[in-house]
Amino acid sequence: MDLTALPERYRLIFCDLWGCVHDGRAILPGVRETLTAWRQQGRRVLFVTNAPRSADAIRAQLLRLDLDPALDDGIVTAGEAGLAAVRGRPVGFCGTESDRADLTARGLVIAEDGYDELACAGLDVGETVADYDGRLATWRSADVLMHCLNPDRIVHHMGEVMVCAGALADAYEALGGRVIWYGKPYPAIYEHALALGGSPAKHAVLAIGDGLQTDMAGAASFGIDAVFVAGGIHAGEEARFAEGWAPVAIVASLGTSAQASA
Template structure:
């Protein structure tokens, strides 16, 4: 049985660094969560390194600006690794060709900003679907609409053998009290139609490689570091931690709040039932990051 702990501080002395998810852990899409901020500040005060590891489909500079607007203070984290930067690396390496059909909101077009991580990048060009060699998906055009509204276009893309680069493997996210669809939902639907999707964010390895690179840039040697992954997604945060061989702290009051009957802390029996049906097992569980 996964133990339910009272706070991050209960286990933090076992770790040198945390890979902390953002949405559902540090903020709710509308505002920063004060107890989570204090928990990360406390971890840093004890000498730990905080890497904000997010499936946001954007460059880290835009994520930094976003969390600042939400009230996340700079002194609770050291560096940021985004699924967007990991996926952008793949795009500029030519993983889906030079001419790409873009799927996402207008605000996601920063995905095509220049990236210093890639030497001699491919000159990527956004084109209509009829001309495309591949697809770049940062999310649905309308996050409130299910991905099957794109069925006709995606079936056409699948028939032409186009690969879909998924900038954010998350399927859903909660913005305050509203649940929205993410790029992972579009990618999963494309696979259901028989298409091929490429993933770079959690739980897949490329974004963890980037997180360790960011750790090194922040002054913490990643080799041999004791790392704890914190997140509210069983299929992303917890699965990714298992794949990387690192411990994990499952925040039950996020995406699985209803299933685990979490108000302040999860109901032990409900958590047990939820995890019994889940393919991944976290090291610890906690209702809210604090």
């Protein structure tokens, strides 16, 4: 499938960011050309991301990477969805200082102790899940409800693998902890994106992403077509999709084309 010449029926595109549009350091080759083609064809493009931050923070990042904001119609983030659920009441927090600053500026109220809910935006820089063993046990003993603001397990950032909030939430669930997940593959973020995109019929929507547990599983459960970017986070791995479902195409990157999958 040539991504610059999609079937006419796809009028709204949900496009992932990390691993598809950029790698944290630069816009990936051919992406601007593909996005430009979609806009010239009158398609609407929404960036739908599991980033735990606000849409404004993601827009600022894309501007730093010199991506023209005229190439999309908006940004939908897991962080915004989670923030809406906890805004206004004190919750614990784990994540980077920049995550903290962004979310508190958007209304997150952080309690340093005595909380029974926790907003998990991710791990601090350089940390691993094992570094949280003690805190996970403490949260579990207090029956803290974790709000996972980023279901991604890992991302590739400037050539390095970074552990995300989803990996921490997995470990917490393994201890019996309670977790509410926001972002892909969960339906709330798709419903929000669909409304923002003008509420077209689902057959007119195409999701594009590189995550099997997030982008592909989410598209399958929401009932929309998808293109799998095989050269992203799962590069070199065997792709396994939901039983009875497959993407309409598999491509190496957003800037290349490939034959449609069976």
